[in-house]
Amino acid sequence: MTKAVQKRTLATRARLIEAATALVTEKGYGALRVEEVVQMAGVAKGTFFAHFADKDALMDLLIGQRIDRCLDEAELLAAPSSVSELVEALMPLVRFMTCERYVFDVILRYSGAAAVEEIGHIATTFDRHERIVAAWIAAGPFRRDVSPHLLSEGVQAFSVQSMALHFCALHNTQSLDDRLLTYLRAWLIPPPAG
Amino acid sequence: MTKAVQKRTLATRARLIEAATALVTEKGYGALRVEEVVQMAGVAKGTFFAHFADKDALMDLLIGQRIDRCLDEAELLAAPSSVSELVEALMPLVRFMTCERYVFDVILRYSGAAAVEEIGHIATTFDRHERIVAAWIAAGPFRRDVSPHLLSEGVQAFSVQSMALHFCALHNTQSLDDRLLTYLRAWLIPPPAG
DNA sequence: CCTTTAAGATGACCCCGGTCATTTTGAAAT
DNA sequence: ATTTCAAAATGACCGGGGTCATCTTAAAGG
Numbered sequence: 112m113t114k115a116v117q118k119r120t121l122a123t124r125a126r127l128i129e130a131a132t133a134l135v136t137e138k139g140y141g142a143l144r145v146e147e148v149v150q151m152a153g154v155a156k157g158t159f160f161a162h163f164a165d166k167d168a169l170m171d172l173l174i175g176q177r178i179d180r181c182l183d184e185a186e187l188l189a190a191p192s193s194v195s196e197l198v199e200a201l202m203p204l205v206r207f208m209t210c211e212r213y214v215f216d217v218i219l220r221y222s223g224a225a226a227v228e229e230i231g232h233i234a235t236t237f238d239r240h241e242r243i244v245a246a247w248i249a250a251g252p253f254r255r256d257v258s259p260h261l262l263s264e265g266v267q268a269f270s271v272q273s274m275a276l277h278f279c280a281l282h283n284t285q286s287l288d289d290r291l292l293t294y295l296r297a298w299l300i301p302p303p304a305g
Numbered sequence: 306m307t308k309a310v311q312k313r314t315l316a317t318r319a320r321l322i323e324a325a326t327a328l329v330t331e332k333g334y335g336a337l338r339v340e341e342v343v344q345m346a347g348v349a350k351g352t353f354f355a356h357f358a359d360k361d362a363l364m365d366l367l368i369g370q371r372i373d374r375c376l377d378e379a380e381l382l383a384a385p386s387s388v389s390e391l392v393e394a395l396m397p398l399v400r401f402m403t404c405e406r407y408v409f410d411v412i413l414r415y416s417g418a419a420a421v422e423e424i425g426h427i428a429t430t431f432d433r434h435e436r437i438v439a440a441w442i443a444a445g446p447f448r449r450d451v452s453p454h455l456l457s458e459g460v461q462a463f464s465v466q467s468m469a470l471h472f473c474a475l476h477n478t479q480s481l482d483d484r485l486l487t488y489l490r491a492w493l494i495p496p497p498a499g
Numbered sequence: 500c501c502t503t504t505a506a507g508a509t510g511a512c513c514c515c516g517g518t519c520a521t522t523t524t525g526a527a528a529t
Numbered sequence: 530a531t532t533t534c535a536a537a538a539t540g541a542c543c544g545g546g547g548t549c550a551t552c553t554t555a556a557a558g559g
Contacts, residue, residue, distance in 0.1 A: 117506070117555065145546065155509040160547060219413050222469060230474050238475060256496035265488065268466035272458065275416060275465075280424050281432060294459065301496050302450035311525070311536070339516065349539045354517060 124162050126152040131169055140170065141213030168231070170217045175232025181207055182239055190250035194295050197247065198288055201270060204240070205287065209274050219271070241267060254301040262299060269294040318356050320346040325363055334364065335407030362425075364411050369426025375401055376433055384444035388489050391441065392482055395464060398434070399481065403468050413465070435461060448495040456493060463488040 130151035134143055145166055149159050163169045181204040191197040208218055221233035245263035253262065273291040277283065285293075324345035328337055339360055343353050357363045375398040385391040402412055415427035439457035447456065467485040471477065479487075 119555075120507070123507080144544090146544090156546090157510065157548080158508055161507070166546065216414060219469075220410060222473075234473060234475055254496055257491045261487065261491060264466065265463070265491070268462040268488070269459070271465065271469075272462035275413075279416075279428060281428055293455065294462070297451045297455060297459070298492070302448055313525075314537070317537085338514095340514095350516090351518080351540065352538050355537070360516065 123152075123154060123158060127154070127159060127162055127169075128172070131173060135173060139211055139213075140174070140217070141211050143170075167217065167220070171221050171231040171233050174214060174217060174221075175236055177207060178204065178233065178236040179239075182236060182243060185240075185243055190247045192251055194253075194299055195292060197244075197251070197266075197299070198292050198295060200247070201244075201266070201291070202288060205270060205274060205291070209277055209287070212278060215274060215278065222271075237267065248299070253299040256301070265298050266295065269298060317346075317348060317352060321348070321353060321356055321363075322366070325367060329367060333405055333407075334368070334411070335405050337364075361411065361414070365415050365425040365427050368408060368411060368415075369430055371401060372398065372427065372430040373433075376430060376437060379434075379437055384441045386445055388447075388493055389486060391438075391445070391460075391493070392486050392489060394441070395438075395460070395485070396482060399464060399468060399485070403471055403481070406472055409468060409472065416465075431461065442493070447493040450495070459492050460489065463492060 127148060131143065131148045134147055134151065143166075145156065145159055148169075149156050163172075184203065185200060188200050191200050208215055218233055221231050222237045241260070241263045244266050245259040248262045248266075249259040269291060273287050273294065276290060277287045321342060325337065325342045328341055328345065337360075339350065339353055342363075343350050357366075378397065379394060382394050385394050402409055412427055415425045416431045435454070435457045438460050439453040442456050442460075443453040463485060467481050467488065470484060471481045
């Protein structure tokens, strides 16, 4: 009964994504124009919007895919055994997320999670990332008075904060990784008893 | 020599802001249209952009003003003596920031701080907020192994995280203040010695 | 094969933010 | 008063995202 989707549909969709990917590779995410995508894919503009709710939905897909590849690599890593190793492990993703201001904006908009009906790719990757980091934390020498899950959410919060300040005119004295290191030491290492 | 600014200029700018404020009050921030603002103010469209770099710059001003009023009230409060009192003190601002999805988006975009040349209103209010909270923390029964400044930055990070998850389809089981409370307990209260 | 029909594709059109060559205006200099 | 000129205002225009009535096509039923 769910056999309504035609072969043609998938082909068109694939061509759109292929064209978009090529254009992003060539000129970056922020410079992507729907007009150019449909022209390169050889379809009409309306067709684009039959496949994607809006331009952001395509961005969500493309960026989500890239993030997923980062996470694939992250999963191969051994659990970090110190905060600085953790920062090291987080950096590939952080670097992608800050490669363009526009990319960071889209991610913020979609991590804080899209429309309520449909859950986007980026929101899904945030979940996946949270689980990976939680597993690292559970295996490492970090505080144990709260759950790895909560600690992992905190790592995300501090990562976002570090990235936001990285783009901020008021606070670009410290480097992104130094700042993240400072935050995560305070968050993950139990202070000496007092 | 710096006497180039005419009276007319200030009057026009005031009319634009007045019109925008009225329209926001009537229909919300997300529904604001530049076209309507200039019509109500009785000026041409081009004039708007002679006074504001873009629509976001006006939003930055309007939202920044509202945040400043929240902070004025926050400054009158006594320093909170527990995490739950702190959350209580933070909530008025948090509630405004989440009053519309659009408002939260603008704030994220501008707290992460606008163009590098010009520092926006919102970015300035984030700084002010950080100082107010740092003073509260310094006066309260919170951990002392790291600076109030750093702790305050963390409070902002967790506030943003809580608001983002509030808008997220995947994570709206817990209420915003409950979530913030959980984060801040873990952040501000030193875990028992171990 | 031909008919039927719903999924898919189309492109003219709209909306709205932002630009810029041109015109108007205020006030300083003569 | 008149001239001058830079600041301010103007509105036709553009770019780009998004819509929708209409046309095309794939494939199921006869």
